[in-house]
Amino acid sequence: VNFTIDVPAGFRFRSVVLSHGWSSLPPFAFDTASETLSLNLLAGGRVPATAAIAHRGRSLSVSVRSRGRLREAELGHVGAAVRSVLRLDADLAPLYKAVAGRPGLAWIRKLAAGRLLRAPSVFEDAVKMICTTNCSWALTTMMVKRLCDLLGSGPAGAKAFPTPGAMAERTESFYRKEIRSGYRSPFLVELARRVAEGKLDIERWRDPAAGVERVREEMRSVNGIGPYAEGNLLKLVGRYGELGIDSWCRKQFAALHRNGRKTGDAAIERHYAEFGEWKGLVFWLDLTRPWYEKPYEEILPL
């Protein structure tokens, strides 16, 4: 089944794909030749499907494949998921206003950057974020791929990300032995159980009406989510007031702003402080600017 989705004025698909590593992390995949982003998901929360998304003219073309025939409501759910993961409804005007007149940041508006790709669910983003901590990107990719392959629904090679229920059924030992997530294993079990049992309404984190302090408090109540993971998860729920510094960012900041000399986190915080509630996004875009200047092949997988 094919359908199209209108995009905001000036929208650049490429800037979303390059926004961070999620575009090459299962169940996402990006084909550089056809510039098509594919995503395996559960249509209507139930039917395994793959959505292939490409930018054609003034709209997105979405091609949905599934084994069974999808109902209208399930197709509608896929459309809504595509809008959400590509952040089509994000209002970036305040970001562009905040960086207006800054020579080193003018590119952000020019390239319509600032839409950070996210998963269909907060749960998926949170699990993935925990899997990025204290390890290489290669290891993150392997852990997440194994989660999809072993616990996700769908045809082999095109499985969706597992549901909280599917993850909650497994033991810490399973995660250690099969997922090879090491000391993160108890964190993943605990998070999945809290969400599956309805004790943590994690999807509400994306609700603009939810108070940011409450959201931050709930994020930090999850074992495995510290300052880095919190800062970056906040960006994926549309709150940009925290940096979420990691070792890559420290190195990149030093390279771009200190001629390679290392600085403390406090200096990095000060550098972006003027951008207030947008500083987390300005920080991330500033550090990832080199990605936007190269062909896909040189930077993907990120």
Add this chain to the structure above:
DNA sequence: GCGTCCAGGTCTACC
């Protein structure tokens, strides 16, 4: 081939 280091950090225990 083997040992060490560390990567898109966090938690706990102890000052």
Add this chain to the structure above:
DNA sequence: GGTAGACCTGGACGC
């Protein structure tokens, strides 16, 4: 409120 030390994994690096 600040800071060692421990923690899984696997790729890179030096020897």
